[in-house]
Amino acid sequence: MTALSVNINKIALIRNSRGRNYPDVNYFAERFLQLGASGITLHPRPDQRHARYQDVVELKALCDRYQQPLNVEGYPTPDFLAVVKQNRPAQCTLVPDDPQQVTSDHGWDLRQHAEFLQQICQELTPLGIEVSLFVDYDNADIALAKEIGAARVELYTEPYAEAFGTADEEAVWQQFARAAQLAQQAGLGVNAGHDLNLQNLPRFVQIPNILEVSIGHALIVECLEQGIEATMQAYRQILQSK
Numbered sequence: 001m002t003a004l005s006v007n008i009n010k011i012a013l014i015r016n017s018r019g020r021n022y023p024d025v026n027y028f029a030e031r032f033l034q035l036g037a038s039g040i041t042l043h044p045r046p047d048q049r050h051a052r053y054q055d056v057v058e059l060k061a062l063c064d065r066y067q068q069p070l071n072v073e074g075y076p077t078p079d080f081l082a083v084v085k086q087n088r089p090a091q092c093t094l095v096p097d098d099p100q101q102v103t104s105d106h107g108w109d110l111r112q113h114a115e116f117l118q119q120i121c122q123e124l125t126p127l128g129i130e131v132s133l134f135v136d137y138d139n140a141d142i143a144l145a146k147e148i149g150a151a152r153v154e155l156y157t158e159p160y161a162e163a164f165g166t167a168d169e170e171a172v173w174q175q176f177a178r179a180a181q182l183a184q185q186a187g188l189g190v191n192a193g194h195d196l197n198l199q200n201l202p203r204f205v206q207i208p209n210i211l212e213v214s215i216g217h218a219l220i221v222e223c224l225e226q227g228i229e230a231t232m233q234a235y236r237q238i239l240q241s242k
């Protein structure tokens with residue numbers, strides 16, 4: 001079954017727009033876990049505009065209580081790595097974001113950054129943290145992630161979301177399926193995320209053996225439209241047969 005890791009950044013964004021702890025990120029993370037999320041993702045950025053490093057501490061404790069994995073995503077700055085090492089989430093997804101970036105918009109150039117990423121994998125893996133590398137679907141070097149020492153790759157799915165419902169959908173989906181196959185053949189687990197939603201997810205997860213999808217932006221909007229319970233039920237329905 002494909003796991004759904006709910007990305008909680010957008011709850012943190014609303015919280016940070018006022019001075020108080022409202023809405024409470026932990027409360028909503030717990031609600032998502034109670035409603036069938038099989039993990040929580042957060043992506044603290046250097047300016048901590050939404051998720052904060054303290055959230056990692058609290059969400060790790062929550063996920064441990066529910067025996068579900070916490071996935072911490074981000075660019076591996078020294079501050080980010082220190083928080084990850086201290087809290088030991090089940091998974092750490094390394095993303096090549098600039099500090100100013102509005103959101104993630106590309107994966108790693110694995111050849112160019114191989115040494116840098118290998119060093120980090122060597123630091124995190126012995127701590128029991130599975131390292132996943134954020135990659136583009138048309139990265140011809142995807143198998144290199146294995147040699148670098150990663151356990152998984154996360155396919156950056158925005159190009160699929162963009163193509164969904166257009167004449168390009170099938171061709172782009174096929175390319176994603178091929179990328180997933182190449183990674184799996186290299187011995188990597190395959191995750192996926194960015195701009196997935198209730199509409200485009202069913203087709204995407206026809207790609208075999210996607211281990212985890214992390215979804216936040218659209219899922220929170222869907223909760224506003226349909227309510228948290230109906231939204232989570234709809235995601236469970238899509239993923240239960242996978």
Ligand SMILES: CC(=O)[C@@H](O)[C@H](O)COP(=O)(O)O
Binds near residue numbers: 009010045073
């Ligand atoms: C790596 C990835 O695709 C997501 O983590 C996404 O970047 C969410 O980050 P924001 O919530 O800051 O847009």
Ligand SMILES: NCC(=O)COP(=O)(O)O
Binds near residue numbers: 041154196214215219
């Ligand atoms: N890794 C992708 C993620 O966590 C959520 O991305 P999005 O659904 O907020 O675009």
